[in-house]
Amino acid sequence: MRYATLVTLAATALAAAVAKGDFVTEVWGNRPLCHHQGTFRVDGKVAQFDLSALPKEATVHRAVLRAMPRRGDYRPTIQVYPLAADQDEAPPGAKMLALRPPWFNTFDATEAVRTCVADRSGALRVHMKVVPGWRPEDTTLELAYEGPAREPTPAVARLRAAHHDGQTFLTWREHQDILADCDAVTLENMEKKLQPLRGKQEIVYRVYASDQPITAQSLGRAALIAEVPFVLSMYYLDSVRTIEHPSKERGEGGTPFVGGARARRDPVPPYVIAKGEEPLSRGSGLYVRTVTRPGSTYYAVIAAVNGREAVGRDGLSAANSLQEPVAEQPAPPIPVLQSSQHAKSEERGNPGWTVSTFNYWLEFPYSNVPRQLAVAARESRGLPAGVKGELCVNLGSYGSQPAFIARERGGGAVTLCPPWDQDDSILQGRHECLDTLRSYDQGVVHNWAQRRTLALVEWAKREFPVDPLHVTLVGQFALWGLRHGNVFATVTSDAYGNFHKGREAQKHGPSWGPYPQGCKNWLGIDQWDYMNVCKWVRENPTVELPYLVLRPTGSSHVGDIGPWAWPELYRALHDTKRAFTARHGGVWSGAPLAGTLMPAKVRRNQSLPAFGNCSLDGMPGDGDMSNNGGVGADSDVVADLNGFLLWDTDSIVDEPNRWEMTVYLYAGDPKQGRPGSPALACTVDLTPRRCQKFSAKPGQTFQWSNTSLAGNQATTGSASADRWGLVTLQELVVTQGKNRISIRGVAE
Secondary structure, eight states: HHHHHHHHHHHHHHHHHHHTEEEEEEEESSSOOOOTTEEOOOOOOOEEEETTTTTTTOOOOEEEEEEEOOOOOOOSOEEEEEEEEOOOSSOTTTOOOOOOOTTOEEEOOOOOOOOHHTTTOOOEEEEEEEOOTTGGGGOEEEEESOOOOOOOOOOOOOEEEETTTEEEEEEEOOOOOOOTTTTOOEEEEEEEGGGGGGTTTEEEEEEEEOOOOOOOOGGGGGGEEEEEEETTGGOOGSSSSSSSSOGGGGGEEEETTTTEEEETBBBOBBOOTTTTTOOOOEEEEEEEEEOSSSSSEEEEEEETTTTTEETTTTTTTTTTBBBBBBEOOOOOOEEEEEEEEEEEOHHHHHHHHEEEEEEEEOOOOOSSOOOEEEEEEESSSOOOOOEEEEEEEEOOOOTHHHHHHHHHOOSSEEEEEEESTTTTTGGEEEEETTTTOOGGGOOOOHHHHHHHHHHHHEEEEHHHEEEEEEEEOOTTEEEEEEEOTTTTTEEEOOOOOOOSSSHHHHHTGSSSSSTTTBBBBBBBBBBHHTTTTHHHHHOOOOOOEEEEEEEEOTOTTTTTOOOGGGGHHHHHHHHOOOOOOEOSSSSTTTOOOOHHHHGGGGTTTSOEEEEESSSSSOTTTTTTTTTTTTTTSSSSSEEEEEETEESSSSEEEEEEEEEEEEEEEEBBGGGGGGGOOOSEEHHHHHHEOSSSSOOTTTOOOOEEEEEETTTTEEEEEEEOOTTTTOOOOEEEEEEOOOOEEEEEOOOO
């Protein structure tokens, strides 16, 4: 008997010793897949989890409260407070449970549960003080603790890491290749394999990071940084064709794995994670992390089945936990090439283009939560070796996809097509609380899409044969590019410069704050004020802008985002003497001739002529196009501003005390079907802008001359710099025969 007792005690001690190094995660709650069911109850706004099943004096590594409220109104701040055993509501000054990054959709209850264990209260009680849309039936508590790892969860294999361009790419072999018996990897086959598991076996892979080697004993101190879905992470789901009119007979339609109606029987390509490498092999898992600080990081990947992790003291090895750290350095992430195709041209002698698609893995500061978005590029195949051409950044318009824009609407030697506005309302910015459980008060508006675009431009300068001084920006909502004259030589956009006007902007209002009010943005400025480009242009008259081309697009609908709001911008540009041309008209009225021809010539390091008061200008009126400029309207059907005024870019003189430029009216091109100016001559004001060397002090006097190159006749005069140091020559005569304008300082 004594011997049996000693054996039992020894076995118990051995089990305790083994359990001391084990890592376990289990779920408390009433959902069907919870490991500790019937442990959750609600009394009014007090929620309570019975923790009696948790081993006494257990070391709690992590506690995650998943309250799963439906977030629609981001004005109220969600407030969840831990309670003591004798409390029914949070006392004044109590600290709320924090939301867990990077998704901010669960609550960190770790310290609250540790307190419960220390106090031996046996229950976690929380005050759900403000939780709009709360669903008690879906509320769970996930606890990671040191305990016996009975029935260890499946282990991944062949964990590998690669770091480049500010991102760490982790790949591994999943515990099961569920698609092995499928003849092809399609959305339809994925659904057949994965849908039956829903509600029965929910599998994710949890990625842990630490600055120390990760073992079962240290796993609890590592940071849980991501949950990766089973099967789906390695596949480029968004590359599958979208279908406007899906047919069930062809297997087309919606799918739970990616938005929109898709060709569900098309092959789904696996990701490529580095340029020049082969796609990932079937059965792989993938996670991409954007690093924010330099250092060396160890990673481990653990399979979780229905939220449960069970890792014995020997459960981590080189197969699922890196033995050497990854040296990491923050840098702007770059898109990774996925595929390239030759696009033919119908033009004789044009060898066509190479159209490439890329995937862009993003986190803060390029997205408020982890996302992956598509990027596309079109590169001319006929550019001579060593020659660098125009980089045209095409932002597209409503509903556009990067690959389509690159293929069908490319421009320049290289066209770069960033992702459209999946997470950034009409490319103007979006509050970081959206798609999370945060509120407007817990963040600011960020210009995600603009940041991504600027980072992509820098990448494209390295990746393609492009002239860094010849970058053009094109898009329906591209006016934000005016703030980046150090990047763009030309901006082509519609003239929607004040988002206070028009129904469309109001529809997006909640993206920028508690509509109709706005929130502060990343600069500390009210976002509605920041989006008022007209106001910014007027308040910053000495800031040099890119050459601006304004034209309506097919989505510029009257009353929504249409031309009735545009004259305010025309006036601001005119009054501050900016270089621009505009066409005021209905949907798809086209661009003015100057806007068609000059972007291919203008470089960022060249001075610009700001034309004003041209005698050939049309009349935009107050912008009312509801009658298409007909009876009762106060505008022309189509009105061009500075539309026929061009200049030579290869003969500009820009010196400290001397400025010269050849300007002229467009004479037309019958071969291209382009008409010339409606008159052989015009009068116009001209102000040198974006000068590289030429400068003037307010009040300084200059002599000018206007020489007709066709008749070699000259007129002369003098002009003084205004309060902004701008020199304006008024009522110059400009002809189709070209005129050489010269400005020289007067010796004092």
